[in-house]
Amino acid sequence: MLDLKKLIICPRCGALHKKRRLDFGEVALCSVCEEKLMQSCKGVEYKVLAFSFAGIIFFLIANLFSIVSIDIGGLDASMRLYEAIYRLFEEGYVLIAFFSFLVLELYPALLMVALMMYGFAMILGKKEGARSILRVVASLEEWSMVDIFFVSILVAMVKVYEYASIEFGIAFWSMAIFVAIEIYLVRFIGTQTLWEAWQRRFDEAG
Amino acid sequence: MRLVRCPLCGATNYEHSRCYRCSSWVDLDKKGSLSKAIAFLIAALIFYIPANIYPILKTAQFADTKGSTIIEGVIELWHSGDYPVALIILFASVMIPILKFLILIYLIIAIAKGSCKGVEQKVRLYHLIEVTGPWSLIDVFVVVILVALIHFHSVAIVPGPGATSFALMVLLTLLASKSLDPRLIGEDCGK
Numbered sequence: 506m507l508d509l510k511k512l513i514i515c516p517r518c519g520a521l522h523k524k525r526r527l528d529f530g531e532v533a534l535c536s537v538c539e540e541k542l543m544q545s546c547k548g549v550e551y552k553v554l555a556f557s558f559a560g561i562i563f564f565l566i567a568n569l570f571s572i573v574s575i576d577i578g579g580l581d582a583s584m585r586l587y588e589a590i591y592r593l594f595e596e597g598y599v600l601i602a603f604f605s606f607l608v609l610e611l612y613p614a615l616l617m618v619a620l621m622m623y624g625f626a627m628i629l630g631k632k633e634g635a636r637s638i639l640r641v642v643a644s645l646e647e648w649s650m651v652d653i654f655f656v657s658i659l660v661a662m663v664k665v666y667e668y669a670s671i672e673f674g675i676a677f678w679s680m681a682i683f684v685a686i687e688i689y690l691v692r693f694i695g696t697q698t699l700w701e702a703w704q705r706r707f708d709e710a711g
Numbered sequence: 712m713r714l715v716r717c718p719l720c721g722a723t724n725y726e727h728s729r730c731y732r733c734s735s736w737v738d739l740d741k742k743g744s745l746s747k748a749i750a751f752l753i754a755a756l757i758f759y760i761p762a763n764i765y766p767i768l769k770t771a772q773f774a775d776t777k778g779s780t781i782i783e784g785v786i787e788l789w790h791s792g793d794y795p796v797a798l799i800i801l802f803a804s805v806m807i808p809i810l811k812f813l814i815l816i817y818l819i820i821a822i823a824k825g826s827c828k829g830v831e832q833k834v835r836l837y838h839l840i841e842v843t844g845p846w847s848l849i850d851v852f853v854v855v856i857l858v859a860l861i862h863f864h865s866v867a868i869v870p871g872p873g874a875t876s877f878a879l880m881v882l883l884t885l886l887a888s889k890s891l892d893p894r895l896i897g898e899d900c901g902k
Contacts (some may be wrong), residue, residue, distance in 0.1 A: 507714075509731060512723040514716040517834055519897075521714065521723075538831065573860070580863045589859035596858060598870050601878050605855055640733055643719050647889070653845055657852030663796045664788070664857065700720045700732060 510708060515540055546702035549694060554624025556686050560617040563683040567651075568610070571674035573658060575665060585676065586610070608650040613687070616645045620690060623699060632707045639703060643696045652684045715739065718892065744892045745823060751887035752815055758880040759808065765873035767854055772866045780873060781805065781850060804850045804877075811840045811884050815891065822895045830897030837893045844888055847881045 513522050517540040527533060527545040535542055567586065574583035586609060594602035619641045626635035658680075662671050712725045715737050722732040730737050766778025779787065781804050788797035814836050821833060854874050861868040 509714075509723050509725070512714070513721075514714065514723050516716060516721065517838075518831060519716075519894075573856075575860055577861075577863070577866075580865070582860050582863070584856065584859045589855050592859045592862070593855055593870065596870055598875060600875050601851060601855065601870070604878060604882065605852070636733065640719065640735075643733075650845055650848060653848050654852045656846075657849045658856060660796055660800065660849055661853045661856040661860075663793050664853070665861070667791065697721050700722065704722075704732060 510704065513542055515542060543701055544698055546698045546705060549698055549702045550624050550627035550706075553620050553690065553694065553699065554628070556690055557617050557620035557624065560683055560686040560690070561614075561621065563679045563686065564614060564617060566679035567676045567683055570676040570679070572676040572680065573662065573674060574672045575669040576672075577665075577669045583674065608648055609654055612645050613649040613651050613683075616642065616649050616687070616691075619645065627702065627706060630706075632703075635703055635707075639696065639699055642699070646691045646696060649687065649691075651680065651687065655680055655684050716894065718894070739892060739894055739898065741822070741892075741895055741898070744890060744895060745819060747890035748815065748819055748887050751883050751890060752812070752819070755880050755883035755887060756812065758876045758883065759812075760876075762873055762877035762880045765876065766871035767850060767873040767877055768857065769869045769871045770866070771869060778871050781877065784850070800850065803846045807843050807847045808880065808884065811844060811888070814840050815884070815887055818891060818896065822891075822898075825899065827897060827900035830900060833896045834893055837888070837891070837896065840888050844881075844885050847884075848878070851878045851881070 511524050513524050514520070515522065515535040515538060518535060518538040520535055520537040522533075522536065522542060524543070525533065527543065529545050529547050532544045533542045534540065569585070571583040571585055572589075574581060590602050590605045590609070593605065619638050623635055623638045623642065625631075626638055658677065665671070714723055715726050716722075717724055717730040717733060717735065717737045719735045720730060720733040722730055724730050724737045726738055728737060729735065763781060766780050766783075768784065769776055769778045771777075781800075785797055785801045785805065788800060818833060818837060851874060854870050857868045858870055
């Protein structure tokens, strides 16, 4: 029998590789197609804990304050995230409102909380807890769409800037930081690395 | 015994087992994956039609209401001189959905036939639609934002019936590409 824990299959071309312990900042590439296989997971739980905590704070600010206010010849209006979603609900577009609520409010919030809990579980040595949280993270990460919403704000503003004066609120900038944090956690670190860190923490004796 | 990569956590496992790391089933389910993907794809194609012929936005100015479809929105942006944004929307709302349909149909046929040609390109195509797919939602969120911001007595923007169809179409194509297992591409080829 092979030691499965020491093997890794390239996600792109399927080539089988033997794992090697990576130094801080090192990245392992596939020898056939040069796809990223794994990266060093040293101290990743502390990074995840710090960044997800910051993410939660910026997410709260992005929700509680006005994202953008406009002024069209004396008529002014401002928008908060939940107000925008509720307004669509009032218009009778329940499906889009519900979908937006999931991908802009619930999933991103749960994702950040789950990542923070992963950090705590790893530091406190809760093996099963960290495992079930990681399963949640893996199924949530693709369904957070705050980044797309952020670009949509810019596109919407391009559509109105000719006849309105626009002022971006504090929530807009917080959302930008939240998106940066989320991209760092989900794309740069990634659940793959979190699983490797989990395995190294709990499974390997040496 | 063959080795497979766990679809959830990426650990290496023997086939016909539960993943030792995250305990999800690691087996490839060709039939289930294909039929789910085909079902979502057909549903998405059906919603594609109303999504494009009905307006996604309506501008109500005094007694006068004017709707605009996705294509009209792009043309409007182009005429007002915002070429980069017009191109982004053209790409996100028009090109990506069409590209996604074509690539998904191509991949489904290739997997069903068990084709072994250009496996690497096919995997790359799959990742292309995985990454670009959700960005079609830009137009839906633009509707959310404009509807929330512009609702005065004299002028108001309200959503149009096309918006729901468009959102559903994007959601269904996302589900279609997620239910298609990329490990099936080039399965049994030179292994």
